[in-house]
Amino acid sequence: MSAPVILVTGGAGYIGSHACKALAIAGFAPVSYDNLVYGHREAVRWGPLEEGDILDLSRLQAVFDRYCPAAVMHFAAFAYVGESVSEPVKYYRNNVSGAVNLIGLSAERGLPFVFSSTCATYGIPERVPISEATPQVPINPYGASKWMVERVLADTAAVSPMRYAALRYFNAAGADAESEIGERHDPETHLIPLAIQAAMRKGPPLSIFGTDYPTPDGTAIRDYIHVTDLAEAHVLALRDLLAGGDSMALNLGTGAGHSVRQVVETVEAVAGKEVPVRLAPRRVGDPPELVADPSRAFERLGWRARHSGLENIVETAWRWLALQL
Ligand code: UDP
Numbered sequence: 001m002s003a004p005v006i007l008v009t010g011g012a013g014y015i016g017s018h019a020c021k022a023l024a025i026a027g028f029a030p031v032s033y034d035n036l037v038y039g040h041r042e043a044v045r046w047g048p049l050e051e052g053d054i055l056d057l058s059r060l061q062a063v064f065d066r067y068c069p070a071a072v073m074h075f076a077a078f079a080y081v082g083e084s085v086s087e088p089v090k091y092y093r094n095n096v097s098g099a100v101n102l103i104g105l106s107a108e109r110g111l112p113f114v115f116s117s118t119c120a121t122y123g124i125p126e127r128v129p130i131s132e133a134t135p136q137v138p139i140n141p142y143g144a145s146k147w148m149v150e151r152v153l154a155d156t157a158a159v160s161p162m163r164y165a166a167l168r169y170f171n172a173a174g175a176d177a178e179s180e181i182g183e184r185h186d187p188e189t190h191l192i193p194l195a196i197q198a199a200m201r202k203g204p205p206l207s208i209f210g211t212d213y214p215t216p217d218g219t220a221i222r223d224y225i226h227v228t229d230l231a232e233a234h235v236l237a238l239r240d241l242l243a244g245g246d247s248m249a250l251n252l253g254t255g256a257g258h259s260v261r262q263v264v265e266t267v268e269a270v271a272g273k274e275v276p277v278r279l280a281p282r283r284v285g286d287p288p289e290l291v292a293d294p295s296r297a298f299e300r301l302g303w304r305a306r307h308s309g310l311e312n313i314v315e316t317a318w319r320w321l322a323l324q325l
Helices: 014-025 057-067 081-086 088-109 141-159 191-199 227-242 260-271 295-301 310-324
Strands: 005-009 029-034 049-051 071-074 113-118 164-169 171-173 206-209 224-226 248-252 277-280
Touching (some): 005 014, 014 029, 014 071, 029 057, 057 088, 071 227, 081 141, 088 113, 088 141, 113 141, 113 227, 164 227, 171 227, 191 260, 191 310, 224 227, 224 310, 227 295, 248 295, 260 310
Parallel strands (some): 005 071, 029 049, 164 248
């Protein structure tokens, strides 16, 4: 029997490409659908690439007809929080309207749908760790766009055979252990690649955004989750849905937080050299602390982070970046 085809939108992107690798290892046949605006052709290595935009409904329909996928994994989205504030229509058009196109096609066909959501849907939570029952009150258009898609999924699943998994990632980081793929954003805004580039003297000194947070060392705390752990969770959620499981919303994080300074120290330990830093004001919209309560993902899928020690995250990211720069 041939491997079940999984349509992966954003398969040329950071998390989507790692999911394609995990799918192929698990015996599925990923087909990537990507407009290559932020994705990279070379990251599509475990199945065909269909170039196209999720806003192009007829193109999407043709790809569904051609491959008859068994399920959809939807990663394609714009993901710069700052840009979402200055260009909200760009975010709502792509992230919401594009997802609605895909959800419509999946619902018509009754296909399981795995959605790339985010802890940004929670906004500034009242308490950490954050469980899935925490009210979703996003504070920027990026988080709002992802929350809206979760709502469209819930409403659609209520009246169609489609079932879905909304996977709310905390801070995706790290790279494939074999350095076949990794994080390549342009522009790069994320802490770990910027700290590594500063350590390699391939970028400017790292700006530490905010040293007056109400945290032990004054810098903001995040829950860094290895991209390979995220990819494995997608495969488990997919298997659950394909086996007839009900819809789910799950946090994907480790349950442990690390401050910006702790990340810098880990990069210095891995690099064996100092990370040049400059102290800067807080970045607008950054909450002091975001840490997952990941217990529901374990109860539902038996999933827990296995690759997300901060050293492993930094080492894999370092190896990948060393090949790129
Ligand atoms: N951060 C920083 N300097 C940078 C980039 C990020 O101090 O150049 C901080 C940021 O304020 C946040 C944490 O590092 O507290 C993680 O930021 P990132 O952009 O990687 O992910 P986010 O949590 O915003 O999704």
